[in-house]
Amino acid sequence: MTATKLFSGFSRQEYERRIAQVRTTMAERGGDLLLVDQIDNMAYLFGYAHSGARYQAALLPLVGSPVLIVRRSDLLAARDKSWVSEFVAYEEYDDEVEYVARAISGFAPKELLVEGDSNFLTVQRMEKLRAQLSDLKISDFSGVMWEQRLIKSPEEIGCLARASAIADAAIMSGINAVGVGKSERDPACATYATAIELGADNGRVAVFGYGSTVANMHGRLGDRTMEAGELYFIEAVPQVFGYSARIARPIALAHASEKFQHIAERLVAIQDRQIAAMVPGAVSGVVDRICREAVLKEGLKSHFPQVTGYTLGFHAVPRTSDHTRIFMPNETWKIEAGMVFHIIVYAEGIPFSETVHVTESGPRRLTQTNRELFVR
Secondary structure, eight states: OOOOOEETTEEHHHHHHHHHHHHHHHHHHTOSEEEEOOHHHHHHHHSOOOOSSSOOEEEEESSSOOEEEEEGGGHHHHHHHOSOOOEEEEOTTSOHHHHHHHHHHHHOOSEEEEOTTOSSSOHHHHHHHHHHTTTSEEEEOTTHHHHHTTSOOHHHHHHHHHHHHHHHHHHHHHHHTOOTTSBTTHHHHHHHHHHHHHTOOOSOOEEEEEGGGGGSTTOOOOOOBOOTTOEEEEEEOOEETTEEOOEEEEEESSOOOHHHHHHHHHHHHHHHHHHHTOOTTOBHHHHHHHHHHHHHHTTSOSOOOSOSEEEOSBOOTTOSSEEEEEOOTTOOOBOOTTOEEEEEEEETTEEEEEEEEEETTEEEESOOSOOSOEEO
16 A cells, blocks of 8 residues: 655645635635735645745635745745645745736736734735736735644644654653753753653744743743752643644642642633633633633733733644634633643642643643652
8 A cells, every 4th residue: 555645744635725725715705816915824724934034925716726825945945845736935045925916917816805913914025016916906905825724624623633742752851951950941851851852843842931030921031040949841842744732731849839729729610611722612711711710700810911822733833823713701702522622720820721722522631741849
């Protein structure tokens, strides 16, 4: 039996399924050509994710073969990663938007659809395209692929499950590197080493906090020496073929005070109830309030502006998180089987978070590390 050829970790059949879904919506919108330039969506549809250093794009016709417009220095990588067979390559000194405009004209479309919410289709680039395609109708296709990506396929779940296993191993390596008298950078080194060794393919595999930075879930490493009684946290965010799992755990240095132990135990209990409520059909705002209202009622936080969860999946620059769906008290969207979320709560520098996959029978944690305040 011949093995299925993979493109950036996925089968050709997986890409064909994704393309067919997008084309269905294109037809419904009346567009016969789609310009894709958000890196996340280029990877999702075509298997090619670039660095973002220069503008690159893809053109997907309603019927026929797509074309990737890439800079020539990335052409080999694009051919290697993507299932697409047709490419337009520009040189470093070329105007890439002009190349995109000429490629669009080559399709002679009646209506061009664009990602109006793309981070890469800037106002300047859009104006240049309009000037060069003055007779072409251009319509917005914002949100379509983000919505489509909410429901993960079995192949995508496989990537997220592998990333979750890496996250579990990496965070335990980091936890075991925490200790009085050590540098706050030692756990970072251990976390990164394990994640990369086990197959993480992203450069930023974790976030750390120690000392004053534990109050900020997006803190940065310093050069302090760890002292008894203080807190440290690790949030591991490894990716496999761009798909990110996430998990956060707190660590107390040498001993944990009764206060810290109490906060940790209550956060875990409250979040466990929230996760248990994540069943298909559940309303997001209701699920959010299970956590939010209990945390505030028990005085674990005096102010709670943060989300308690958000979409997980493929991540690329410049978006480090996907907030297509978020858990806030005023949200009314419903949870569906196949969705995957990062569920997170923290107070007083003590965070707990999980990667949660919603199945037909309910939620399952893809991350499995013990839910406790570790002491090292």
